[in-house]
Amino acid sequence: MSEPIERGRGAALDPDERAELERLRGEVQMLRAARARRRIGWRPVVSAVLIVLGCLLAPVALATVWVHDQVADTDRFTTTMSPLIRDPSVRAALTDRVTDTVFTYVDVRGLADDAVDALAAQGLPPRLADRLHGLTGPLASSVRDFVRTRVAELFAREQVARAWDRMIRVAHEQAGAVLSGSVSAVAIQGDKVTLDLAPFIDAAKQQLVDAGLTAANSVPEVHPTIAIADAADLVKARAAYSTVDKLATWLPWVALALLAVGVYLARDHRYALVATGLGVAASMLMLAAGLAIARIVLVDSVPSRSAAPAAAAYDIVVRFLRDGLRMLLVLGLVVALGTFLAGPSVTAVRIRRGVVRSLAWLRGRAGLRSGRLGGWVHTYRGVLRGAAVGLAVLVFVFLDRPSGLAVLLIALLLVVFLAVIQFLDQPVAAEPADRQTDTD
16 A cells, blocks of 8 residues: 655655755746736836936936026126136136237337337438347337236236126126016117117216216106117027026926836836936936037137137036036935845845944944843834935935035945944843743
8 A cells, every 4th residue: 555645744855856846936937037028018118218218308407407507697607707717727818818919009019110210210320220120029029028927917916806707797697687588778679679778878967967067957868779689689599598497497307207207117116216326327427428528629629829728718617517417426326326235136135244244243342232222223223224314315405506525425424324223233132031931
């Protein structure tokens, strides 16, 4: 009579049965994976499309906000342009330009030659006149060097830098008022942009009265106009100003919404968040490459003597845009790395275990017994970790124009806080079983 093939629930399997069981489990997993691949559905596709669109819109949104700040924010524009007059290469270029302009209208060598000719006409010996003519060239060069030195000293004065700041501020305020349509003195009449001269007439009338010409008080309030530009150009400029203003307001939120919805629709939220962080970082690298190419094109398009000031001016103008892309680059990498390390992958698990063991080793070497504090931290470790992450997010959100360095420092401080929580995490040891029995 054969033995029954049924086994008890706790009976162990022999090696052959164990191998067969593992083989069957592998086949089941393969079948489930194949079924999952066949049932891709619409959500992963839509998620991928939204994340890609959000990553592509990120540099566009950043550039739009930067342009809007330069066009609409006078303080920001002044802060951007103020260092131009203080840059040595730009000062040298301005000095050369002013010096060239002066000597365009003042021919020192010609004046010296004329003076020598006049002396020769008055009886100066020809031999001496020829020698004096030979000195007019070095004289002109010396005068040019003298003028250039004085012009350079002028541009090096802080008064000139402050005058530059006032000039660009006033010019930007006036341009912004014209583009936004808030200046009633500039209007469109027919196909021309006209300027109302009433404020200038009032100022001239007041100046004449102050000078003693009281008859100027009889000039009535009039509004003569003068055409200053084509209306089509102003209409286009105002339309562009309005478009940039709207894009700068909504485009960043649209990009953020696309990324958030894309992560939400993904089957694996963690993987989607890692891909989003890396995608944003990659888009910032693309923007940085575009700025570098634009700089090369700009430098190559100007004469060699103007290459250095042109490059310096470009770097000054786009420095805030570069700060913004560095911030988003670091933020994307931090989000991707943090999400990966918090995930279930083998590498992430090993890293976390290594950190936990290292902190436990340090705690043991220090002989730390956190007692009730350790038990409390162990009980509420999830809440404490969430609070640390939330605090880091709030600090980032409320920073005024955070930089890449600020993001990196926030991430490092968050790591330190999480390490402290893990270091203090000590579960309360359970009482021995025999002690519990005696107590009972």
